[in-house]
Amino acid sequence: MATKSGSLATKSSSILRRSMLYVPGSSKRKILASLNVVADNVTYDLEDSVTAAEKVPARDRVRDHLRSIGVPGYIHRYVPRQIGEIAVRINSVSSPHALNDLINIAPQLALDAVVVPKVEHPADLTFVSNVLRQLVPHRQRLLWDGDGGDGAPQRDPIRLLAIIESARGITNLPAICNATPYLSGLIYAAEDFALDLSLTRTPHLLEQLYARCAIVTNARAAGLPSAIDLVCTSYVEDPEAEARGERTALARLEEECLNGRSLGFNGKQCIHPLQLETVQRFFSPLDSEVEWAARVVIANEKAAAAGHGAWTLDGKMVDAPVVGKARAILDKARKCDIYVQSVLDKWQHQEPELGGGGSDDAQEKEQ
Template sequence: MQIKELRSLLFLPANRPAFIERAHERSADAVILDLEDAVLPEQKAEARLMVPRASAALAARGLTVLLRVNADPQAWCADLDAADLSKLKGVILPKVEAAAEVAALAEALNVMERRSACPWPLAVAALIESPLGVLRAAEIAQASERLCALGFGAEDYAACLGIPPEPDYLRWPAQQVANSARAFGLGCWGLADTVANMEDMARFEGAVREARNLGFTGSVAVHPRQVPPVNRGFSPTQAELEWALRVVAAAEAGRAQGKGVVRLDGRMVDQPLVDRAERWLRQRRMSQ
């Protein structure tokens, strides 16, 4: 599964070995070792030293491991210098407000990967968490060939505006980020709601469904119990899969007859519909 196609990404504080030891039981598509918000400022130096061992243990379990670094360039340099890049598949840069911030990280990775003989280029995801970041989302989405996804940080965005992190206030910025990401072929992670909700799972599941309808392709999770609804919510349903199979079959039959457009159940089946059906079938194959 490509990084941009991940559905669920479970945050793990880099300095909490107990969480890391059980991460393989959580069924997340990927795990994010976190050196940013989940680690207190006075604990960051120690947490950096724990990243190589943690990432090695997670990778040995077959997990896709990403590292969320700190936003400040001096801090993310220290974060990456301490890491074993060969055990990572990507880097998440938080609080991005300009394309130049992503470009600077990408250039630094070019140097670090050569120096450490990293066996693959690391993907980069940019978290957009402020009004300025939302306004510049389209520019940020074009910042680097390494960029695989944009993320929307609902909590930080709401805090910037002094508003509640609730859907009525977050749909517009969330959709701006999703539109920018998808316009340039990137994944988009997040919710138009708080991700910190660990009790009202009905609300959380509703937020996941809405995020998919807004164009998001996945979401982070801050608690293991959030992973199953994220995986379900960003996967095609059985009814959608059955519909997709019929659409693809109808399109193939039409092509065999020289028809670019066919009818199915009284509905026109053209290329955009076929593309959606094929995407759902591809998602199903990748998640199996």
């Protein structure tokens, strides 16, 4: 299975992909401008945003760009610190372009991940994985702690992100998730899925609910770090939208972010830099969540010291799963550069509410 010890998924707990910005490989201006954005992931696109006539020039342009931001050695890069990950979306493996895409981009030191579109079968990912092992064997190792055997520091393996765009892809998710140890996340392509099923995308997205839940559930079951939600197609504000009683582009984006979070997605695709700040903010722990988590963690330490495995806070029971959720929130907050220690200091005197009728109290009464 792809999630056994030594796999990329289990080694990638520090990966943060709240936002994933697509940059057309056919636009030199946008490629250069991408280095100024603040994003967890910047993905240079060789697929949907590139016309057939531009496939080869776009590939060369992206290759040269990656070469320009990489330097000799395995570790150092000229990638701005505010960009967490550099990726390239290749053309689908069924196209005549995928192999040449990989041949050109895989050797570039700046490359962190390959985004594979139109994934419907495990073989789509094993093809990419096998090609990468042939092209860059020094990077594609399951165990990469330490060095490459010759004393040289070794870069992390090139990760894979799979875009699920069809009914067949949804149906084959369990097998897809276990296709390769380099798989690091699933991405949902709403427009393509709607096309495959002859659906009309609606503002409430109910017609997409089954597929989105399947993506999140299978990503979690396989231990993948990322489940990345659909693109919000609204990014240009219409000054007359409110007068017509319609939602603004920002309001639509915020609503989609909240909806995606509620389903379990931990990131969202972006098609314009104007979407990045909102997306990264909504997929970071909220201030209220960090405060609650800090209170739970501090009070739990005191409850445990008193021998209580279950207790209450604000009238609600707290047990091991709740404490686990609180710790996960604080861990993610730290990755998002939220100063958690100040919140912990603020609530250092938080006490658990004991004697609230929890399981421990029931056991004491029986005794």
